[in-house]
Amino acid sequence: MERWDRIGRTAAYGAAAALVPYLVIKVTWVVGSLLGLLPVGRGFSRGGWLVLNTVTIGMAAAGITLGLALVRPWGMRIPGRLVGFVAWVGSGFLVSILPFVVLTALVGSGAASSASAGSTGSAGHDAGMPGWEAVLLQCSFVGTGIGLAVALPAYLWRRWPHALRRPERPGAGTAPAPLWPAVTAAVTGMAWLYWAAGGPLGITHRDERPAGWHILVGVGACWALAASATVAALVRRRPARLPYPLLLALTWLGSGSMFAWSGWRLPATVYVALAHPSDVVYPENVAVAVALHATAVLSGAGIMRTLVRGDHDRTRTSAADPRPVGRPV
Incomplete structure (x- = not known):
């Protein structure tokens, strides 16, 4: 278990570091749009574009904080419900976008921006995005997803080892869970x-x-x-x-x-x-x-x-x- 814990800690640092390029790009988009140096994404007003990217900046910051919380001592003192909720939502985003990025690359589709725009339609597609930015964004998602997939179980084992145990019997007086x-x-x-x-x-x-x-x-x-x-x-x-x-x-x-x-x-x-x-x-x-x-x-x-x-x-x-x-x- 010590080796697995070391791997998990390294993966947590890697997950936090992988989101840094994403955060920098999003901050650049917001600042550039405010100063009139960068165009607004197609399908968005300036206000909508700023709100969308400001929200994703907050999400990236939360993801970096989560990665560090899974390895730093102060992460063990954060309320468990808060850590669990952020990890649950972040994992939900990543497990959807990772297969999407891989499969989209295989079929040669240029629709990756539909996921980053947060919709399933054509809104938010920005054909003017440089290729290197798209690569960095995808690498951030992939790196963070892989890092959290390894770091989170190690963190759970350190903090709540009983969570991975199969219950031997239902709790006394416990009503059945709804279906x-x-x-x-x-x-x-x-x-x-x-x-x-x-x-x-x-x-x-x-x-x-x-x-x-x-x-x-x-x-x-x-x-x-x-x-x-x-x-x-x-x-x-x-x-x-x-x-x-x-x-x-x-x-x-x-x-x-x-x-x-x-x-x-x-x-x-x-x-x-x-x-x-x-x-x-x-x-x-x-x-x-x-x-x-x-x-x-x-x-x-x-x-x-x-x-x-x-x-x-x-x-x-x-x-x-x-x-x-x-x-x-």
Whole structure:
């Protein structure tokens, strides 16, 4: 475990360092737009462009802080709920964008900007972005994703070793966890998978579906279905073929993907539905998209609530268990 802990600490520093180029580029965009030295992204007003990039600057700063919190001593003193929430949301963004970046590169699509713009339509595409900036942005996402994937489990093992233990029995007097998050996540995932496969129902502009849109929607569908299946397995408390830590990881990442990405897209989609901007076109019917994103946010939060509740039960069990907490059983 000492070697794994050293690797995790190194990965945490790497995750924080990987986001620095992203942060610098975003700050440059904001300052350049304010001074009139850099153009505003297509599909945005100056105010909207500044708000969007200011928000992403805050997200990058939070990601750097998270990476350092996973390795520095002060990170162990931060309230666990705060660390967990930031890590959950950050992981949700990254596990969606990493496959998107790789698959987009393989198919040769230039639609990567649709993810960075926070929408599934053509809004925010900036054909004037230099190639080296796009490479640095993608490298930041990939480096941070890989770093956090290694650093976070090591941090969890140091701070909450009982979280990776399979509960031997349900807590006394504990009511069964609800199944509705698994059901709604499955429905949302199937709808997205239908769209990613080219299904026409719920699509308003069929010609506005580039390869990148299919990939991004398909990745979201896969994570939603994975979260639905794994949380259902955890709720049933029956022996599963997959290792328990893997079930936890898939549930954590899938629910985070739904909550983070749909929470990011939902305000933009609502804006398009209400304002009808002439230079922004979404392939899907915006009313249907809003309903799916809202359902995904609620499903992700419900699944995370199930995980937190299960962790509370394991904590109570561990407190009554005389065996050393840090040893897996």
